[in-house]
Amino acid sequence: MSPAARDSTAVLPGAAECPNRSLPGTGLRRLFSLVKYENLVAGLSGGVVSTLVLHPLDLVKIRFAVSDGLDLRPKYNGIFHCMRTVWRQEGLRGLYQGVTPNVWGAGASWGLYFFFYNAIKAYKQEGQQAELSATQHLVSAAQAGALTLFLTNPIWVTKTRLVLQYDAGIDPSKRQYRGMLDALVKIYRHEGVPGLYRGFVPGLLGTSHGALQFMAYEELKREFNKYRSLPSETKLNPLEYITMAAVSKIFAASATYPYQVIRARLQDQHNKYSGVMDVMRRTWRNEGVRGFYKGMVPNVIRVTPACCITFLVYENVSRFLLHK
Secondary structure, X not given: OOHHHHOHHHXXXXXXXXXXXXOOOHHHHHHHHOOOHHHHHHHHHHHHHHHHHHHHHHHHHHHHHOOOOOOOXXXXXXXXXXXXXXXXXXXXXXXXXXXXXHHHHHHHHHHHHHXXXXXXXXXXXXXXXXXXXXXXXXXXXXHHHHHHHHHHHHHHHHHHHHHOOOOOOOOHHHOOOOOHHHHHHHHHHHHHHHHHOOOHHHHHHOHHHHHHHHHHHHHHHHXXXXXXXXXXXXXXXXXXXXXXXXXXXXXXXHHHOHHHHHHHXXXXXXXXXXXXXXXXXXXXXXXXXXXXXXXXXXXXXXXXXXXXXXXXXXXXXXXXXXXX
């Protein structure tokens, strides 16, 4: 945890807006008093549903993202060729390699993200009559993303390792990890805590993805309600939520995708890099700009409907829990 997070007088920007927040521990206590479990449950529900439906596309995205020319990697001509090859060789189980940590990771990430994000927003809104600005939404989402990543990074490492067990369904001897817990134990035993936090730095930079997405989502909702001359918090219908989520996700994914390639390559068990700069140098030297965008098409195809499902489930579950 950062020094700012440990210092209750510097928990979040805007603390000076309320005099009581300068007292030791007051800021943290006030922040946690604004936390609502409903946001956690709603976000978790959305993340689990979308992940179960779209995991095979996540598998394809990661395999393309790490395709750096090593002979041990299967060669695929495109998204459907990859899915068809995995299905033919390993069946449905092959397409769902790594689904357990993906479900845990996505559920926990979305749940914690909405959990922290709404608490931080409520904290900043206190004592402020005007609505939060786009910049405040951006910063709130980035802070929520950093907290969430710190808690979930080990899960994402295990997911990447399991997804990259090539031909494990054909030849069990090639299965380095038997499952999520086995992967966590072996990574910790052989690589220690640093192994569980591989890719954390680019992941931290990647919180800009969630920040941009949430900023765009909030602004789209606000501008749409303003256009209809309705209060900014007016609930939308399912199609409107899906549209806002899709547009915000495509915008964020297009702007920040390279960090996902860097992160996946750092977490890959088949190649070794000394750090973020080493990944960037070698990718640029061997593959050029295209190397930083490998797997982007299956990623956009996956994350857009995943985001729509997640936000739709979240908005409806949170509405039900908060107003029952």
